[in-house]
Amino acid sequence: MTTTDAPRTQESFDTVKKCIKLYAMVSAITLGTVATLTFTNHQTTLFEWIRSTILLAISPLLHRLATQAATGTHSSLTRLQTLTTIMPIAIIAVDLIPNLCPTWYTTMQAISALPLIAVAVLTRKRARA
Numbered sequence: 637m638t639t640t641d642a643p644r645t646q647e648s649f650d651t652v653k654k655c656i657k658l659y660a661m662v663s664a665i666t667l668g669t670v671a672t673l674t675f676t677n678h679q680t681t682l683f684e685w686i687r688s689t690i691l692l693a694i695s696p697l698l699h700r701l702a703t704q705a706a707t708g709t710h711s712s713l714t715r716l717q718t719l720t721t722i723m724p725i726a727i728i729a730v731d732l733i734p735n736l737c738p739t740w741y742t743t744m745q746a747i748s749a750l751p752l753i754a755v756a757v758l759t760r761k762r763a764r765a
Contacts, residue, residue, distance in 0.1 A: 649706035652716075652758050655751040656702055660695035662748040666741070667692050684741055691727070691748065694719075698755075705759070713759060720756040724749035 667688040674680045698719060704712035727749045731742040 646706065648758055648761070649702060652702045652755050653699060653706075655754045655758070656695060656698045659698070659748055659751040659755075660692065662744065662751070663688065663692040663695060666744040666748065669740070669744070681737075684737060687730075687745075691745075694723075702755075717756065717759045720752045720759065724752045724756070727752075 667685075670680050670684050670688050674685075698716065701712045701716040701719070705716050727745050731737065731745050737745070
């Protein structure tokens with residue numbers, strides 16, 4: 637039996653996938669809010685559009701990496717660990733730039749980073765097990 641067959645490991649990967657879905661959901665809400673504000677003649681920026689689109693577009697890749705890692709693909713696990721470690725740092729670092737984004741946008745982006753942090757912790761804990 638490989639370590640990926642262990643029920644506890646599969647439960648961890650199920651949790652990882654749920655976290656990625658939560659990240660995608662928050663990213664979709666953020667993009668939807670940007671779109672709604674734009675169409676109701678509120679001020680939005682091209683930066684907000686591009687960033688929220690890219691962050692949402694990354695979620696299927698993260699989910700695919702998690703699915704492959706759950707089957708024992710070490711390279712997918714490594715990529716998932718790397719992305720979920722770097723992305724929250726990058727998201728929060730950009731949010732700290734003064735006056736770049738409105739408070740609501742910064743808050744939504746910071747909230748989206750939380751599930752990614754959970755994935756980073758869970759996949760590193762799983763790798764040590």
